[in-house]
Amino acid sequence: MIRPELSSVLDRQLLLQLGDRLRRLRKAQGLGTVEMAERVGINRATLRNVEAGDPATAIGTYLRVMSVLGVSGELALLAGDTLLPPPADSAGARSRHPPPIVHVQVSAESGRHRLQDLQSLTLHEEALRRIKTDPALLLKARTVAQRWLDTGDPRSAGLWREWLQILDAGAWRKVLGRTRHAQQLRQASPLVTVLPEDVRQAILAQVSSLRNGVALGGESHQPQDDPSSGPES
Structure with a gap:
């Protein structure tokens, strides 16, 4: 499991x-x-x-x-x-034969950018979930975006100005897509700054655990995380 x-x-x-x-x-x-x-x-x-x-x-x-x-x-x-428990026999006991097990191997694609995209999406979706329950976090993200715009690398100024518009309008779909522009926005995102460090590290560890795949259905051997590689940054 x-x-x-x-x-x-x-x-x-x-x-x-x-x-x-x-x-x-x-x-x-x-x-x-x-x-x-x-x-x-x-x-x-x-x-x-x-x-x-x-x-x-x-x-x-x-x-x-x-x-x-x-x-x-x-x-x-x-x-x-197929996936339901077997029916009871005439004596009222369960059949000794278990139902068939569906065994699926789910693996994040080996390409580094695929893992990073999954990681980025998960971090942003968690940040948005928290913002919706605590509006004060939205102000925190906006303050960070404004500070970056005022003092950060001018080459990213256009993305940070767009982030201010997104935060004001709540245009979240714009940053949760899989287009190249959505990925660029996430790379310059103030949203992840609202996440507690333990939450952020937990998500990074979860994504890292998918590197070798996860088996679904029945008892299966869990792949071990590669000790030589940490979570994607």
């Missing part, structure tokens, strides 16, 4: 991998984004969110995309009886 402390980062990685897979399937079937969006009944922006593994997008939208691509049948693994 996966360690509980891995669940949030693992869930995020699963969505990222699902979005990537759906995008590859669409391209393999020769479907452009316009035609695909029309078939699903959504706009292109929503399709981009699905292919980016956006956790805020409704599960029904993911299901419709999967249906159009012909892979919705795979949901039978979750919705069917």
